[in-house]
Amino acid sequence: MELETLLSHLHFDTDKVFPPDWQVDWEDAPLPYKLYRGLPSIPLTADIPLTLKKRESQYNPSLAELGHFLWYVYGLTQYSQSALTEGSRHQAVSFAQSLRRFVPSGGALYPNEIYVYAKLEDAPTGIYHYDAAHHRLILLREGNYDSYLSRSLGNGCDISQCFCTVFVSTVFWKNFYKYNNFSYRLQGLDAGALIGQFLEVANSMGFFTRVCYQFLDQSINHLLGLSGQEESVYAVLPLSIYRIINGGDIDLKGEEIISATELSREVPLLRHVSYNRSKRAIDYPLLKKLNEASMYETTQSFGEINKKDIIHSSIGTEMILLPFTESFSYDLGSVCRERHSPDTDFILGKVSLKQLSILLKDASSFSYQNDLDETTGNGETRVSLYGSFYNVEGIPNGAYSYNKRAHALQSIIEGDYRQYLQFGLTMPNVNLFQVPLCIHVVGDKDHLKRTLGYRGYRIQQMEAGILVQRLLLVSGALGMGGHPLLGFDANQCDKLYRIDSKGKTSLIQIPVGPYRPRAWLKGSLLS
Numbered sequence: 001m002e003l004e005t006l007l008s009h010l011h012f013d014t015d016k017v018f019p020p021d022w023q024v025d026w027e028d029a030p031l032p033y034k035l036y037r038g039l040p041s042i043p044l045t046a047d048i049p050l051t052l053k054k055r056e057s058q059y060n061p062s063l064a065e066l067g068h069f070l071w072y073v074y075g076l077t078q079y080s081q082s083a084l085t086e087g088s089r090h091q092a093v094s095f096a097q098s099l100r101r102f103v104p105s106g107g108a109l110y111p112n113e114i115y116v117y118a119k120l121e122d123a124p125t126g127i128y129h130y131d132a133a134h135h136r137l138i139l140l141r142e143g144n145y146d147s148y149l150s151r152s153l154g155n156g157c158d159i160s161q162c163f164c165t166v167f168v169s170t171v172f173w174k175n176f177y178k179y180n181n182f183s184y185r186l187q188g189l190d191a192g193a194l195i196g197q198f199l200e201v202a203n204s205m206g207f208f209t210r211v212c213y214q215f216l217d218q219s220i221n222h223l224l225g226l227s228g229q230e231e232s233v234y235a236v237l238p239l240s241i242y243r244i245i246n247g248g249d250i251d252l253k254g255e256e257i258i259s260a261t262e263l264s265r266e267v268p269l270l271r272h273v274s275y276n277r278s279k280r281a282i283d284y285p286l287l288k289k290l291n292e293a294s295m296y297e298t299t300q301s302f303g304e305i306n307k308k309d310i311i312h313s314s315i316g317t318e319m320i321l322l323p324f325t326e327s328f329s330y331d332l333g334s335v336c337r338e339r340h341s342p343d344t345d346f347i348l349g350k351v352s353l354k355q356l357s358i359l360l361k362d363a364s365s366f367s368y369q370n371d372l373d374e375t376t377g378n379g380e381t382r383v384s385l386y387g388s389f390y391n392v393e394g395i396p397n398g399a400y401s402y403n404k405r406a407h408a409l410q411s412i413i414e415g416d417y418r419q420y421l422q423f424g425l426t427m428p429n430v431n432l433f434q435v436p437l438c439i440h441v442v443g444d445k446d447h448l449k450r451t452l453g454y455r456g457y458r459i460q461q462m463e464a465g466i467l468v469q470r471l472l473l474v475s476g477a478l479g480m481g482g483h484p485l486l487g488f489d490a491n492q493c494d495k496l497y498r499i500d501s502k503g504k505t506s507l508i509q510i511p512v513g514p515y516r517p518r519a520w521l522k523g524s525l526l527s
Contacts, residue, residue, distance in 0.1 A: 003293060006286055007447065007457055010185045011490050011505060014426065017181040024178050030276040032099055032110045033076070033133045034171060037273045040139040041131070042123055044070070048526055051333050054206035060163040060241060063122045065205070070130050072201045072336065074114050074194060077102055080522040099525075101132075102336040103193045103469060104484055106186040111174040112194050113231065115167040115224050117145060117159075127224060140225055141270060148266060151258050152219045153212050153236060154299040156371055162238040167224060168194055171231045172291075173276065176284045184287050185486065188458040189508060191234045192465015193484075198237060199368050199466065200473065204332045208243055210369040212236040213459045214302045214452075216260035217295040225270030232291050234458060258299045294455040303451045305372045305382070318411040319403065320395065322357040330477035337524070339476040341483040342515035346434040349514035353394045355478050356437070359512070360385060360402045363471040372459070382448070383464050383507070385471075386497050387439040388417045399496050401442075412497055420496065421509075424489035435511040439482075440493055441467055445505040464507045475512045482512040 001009075009016040044067030052072065055061070061069075071077075078100040098108045105111070114130040116137065126142035149159045159165060168191050175183040175190075195211060202209045215236050221228045296302065364385055372382075385402040389395055398414035422432040432438060441464045448456030468484050475482045488509045494500035 001286060003286075003290055003454060006181065006184075006290070010182065011507075014182060014487075019180065022180055025280065028278050028280045029177060030171075030174050030278040030281075031133075032108070032174065033131075034113050034129065035131070035133060035275045036129055036138045036140075037275060039272060041134075042128075042137045042139065044135050044137065046135060048072075049333070050526075051331055052201065052204040054204070055241075056206075058241065060120060061207075063120050066116075066118065066120065066164060067135070069201055069205060069207075070114065070116070071135060072102065072333070073198050074101055074103065074112075074130065074132060075135060076100070076132050076525050077336075078522055078524055080520055082518075082520045100340075100522075102339070103190075103197045104341055104472065105190050105193070106175060106183075106486065107178055109175040109178065110190070111170050111172070111183070111187050112191050112234075113169045113171055114194075115140070115169065115233075117149065117165040117167075119144070119163055129224075140272060141223070141267070145223060145267070148219070148223065148263065149236075151263060152216045152223075152260075153371075154214070154216075154258065154302050156214075156302075157210055157212060157238050159238060161242055162240045164239040166198065166237040166239065167220065167233050168198075168235045168237065169224070169226060169231050169233045171276075172284055172287050173230065173278065173281050176287065177278065177281070181284070181286050182486075183284075184290060185461060188234070188461025189465040189468070189484075189486075191458075192462035192467075193469040194465075195235055195237070195462060196466035196469030199366070200332055200469070202239065206241075208240050208369075209237055210371070212238070212371045213455075213462070214296065214371050216258065216263060216297070216299065218260035218297070219263040222264040222269070223267060225272050228291070228295070229288055232295075235462065260297050290454060290457075294453070294458060296455070301453075302371075305448065305451050319406065320400075320409040320411065322360065322407050322409065323353060324407060325354060325358055325361075328358045328362050328474070328477070330473075332473070335473055335476045339472060340481065340518070341472075342481040342518070343429045343483055344431065345481070345515040345518050346431060346483075346511065347514050347516050348391065348434045348436065351389075351392045351436045351480075351513065353392065355480070356389070356392055356395065357407070359437075359471070359474055359478060359480075361404075361407055362474045363467065364402065364404050366466075366470050368466075382460070383441050383443045383467050385439055385467075386412075386442050386499075386506070387437055388421060388496065389437055390416055390418055391436045401497065417496060420492070421488070424492040425485070425487055426489065427487035429487075430483055430485065430511050432511060435513045437480075437512040439471065439510045439512055440497070440506040441508050441510070442497070442499060442504050443507050445503050461507070468508060468510060471510060471512070480513055481515040482510045485509045485511065 116128045128137040146160045170187045399412040400409040493506040
């Protein structure tokens with residue numbers, strides 16, 4: 001299968017990305033976290049604060065603070081058990097157990113891992129893996145790698161000013177075993193949700209960061225001891241106590257061209273042993289091919305997205321101005337602890353105009369520094385929000401696009417489209433008749449490939465995931481729940497929003513609304 005065909009099938013013909021005889025080997029499922037064997041470890045404190053506060057100290061954080069940060073971003077936070085029934089009430093009931101984190105993940109499989117380059121006074125400077133299963137750091141490589149990392153980022157960020165740099169990787173097998181080639185779409189979105197949580201926690205603790213999507217893959221993977229065939233880094237996230245982490249003024253095209261192959265020769269190869277439990281892992285050649293096609297060998301491949309590269313589509317003429325409200329704030333720790341993805345738990349309730357206004361404004365206005373554009377962060381221009389609304393105070397039932405600049409809804413078509421959207425679900429695990437807000441994240445149909453090549457696809461999925469995580473947190477703070485869904489008919493939604501001929505497409509669907517408490521057993525893993 002050609003890569004262009006695969007990317008098309010991932011969105012518009014999802015059945016075709018699965019082999020016709022595909023069966024999930026549940027007994028050989030990998031662990032939802034990575035384990036290293038025989039390496040030095042540094043335990044992190046389990047005394048996690050219930051509320052995150054901005055730090056006032058001008059000194060670099062302690063190891064304990066870094067531990068708090070990592071736990072809120074990607075630590076194991078909850079153990080849950082849910083009852084599964086099929087059909088008749090007289091059938092035997094089975095139970096599903098899962099370990100949860102504060103970020104959503106397709107099938108709760110969490111294909112991403114976190115690595116840390118830490119420079120702290122109370123720990124050796126070096127490269128670590130965050131062992132979420134034991135809430136500890138595993139030392140992979142000791143030493144100072146400021147220069148190596150800065151060059152791997154094309155000298156676009158001053159790593160020497162950062163107390164920590166976080167790497168978000170993807171372990172391909174962790175969700176390929178269930179979703180086959182469809183896992184490639186999930187992996188980018190999951191990484192984006194993790195990055196979204198990273199940005200929220202950094203902001204809550206008073207840290208400053210920059211998301212680097214463009215780097216020399218081979219040199220970064222080599223530094224962490226990753227093969228690139230089984231696991232590869234998707235994003236690099238420097239952390240600093242200083243306000244500006246900026247390399248946007250550097251003209252990479254005019255700088256010395258840096259080669260990943262040459263850079264990798266500066267540090268020795270790592271041969272650490274890790275464990276994932278699976279004994280019969282099968283190959284995933286298309287994922288490897290896509291990942292290789294997305295890699296950058298030299299800094300000459302780095303690109304910048306200009307505003308003229310963004311496809312804008314003017315949908316609808318009638319505009320409904322939304323009320324401007326006071327700055328909305330919430331306790332991140334409390335919202336994270338309460339957040340889950342309702343499915344059969346949704347109950348139809350009326351959504352106030354104020355709630356809708358806050359949800360759309362706060363979810364879409366969270367800008368962040370990145371290496372894709374010439375400003376401090378214009379991610380909201382690359383992905384946008386559309387929605388089908390029912391039973392919203394002061395808003396006629398219908399489909400709308402959200403105009404961020406005007407803070408207004410642009411009407412596309414009026415009517416109740418819950419049945420239309422329900423019939424478009426390929427896996428109807430949510431009753432959309434009980435959902436007042438069905439929101440879609442919309443992006444460029446070409447997946448930024450004109451400027452960034454195949455790397456643009458996974459970057460677009462990550463930016464969609466960042467927006468989804470922000471949407472889920474704000475909806476939770478408003479007393480509602482959201483459930484990200486990929487099992488929907490994108491063609492059908494694109495026709496509803498009249499974007500099918502505008503160079504845009506629906507990337508992910510998020511039903512949002514009130515819900516009742518779920519019947520499950522759950523226990524916090526917070527000591």
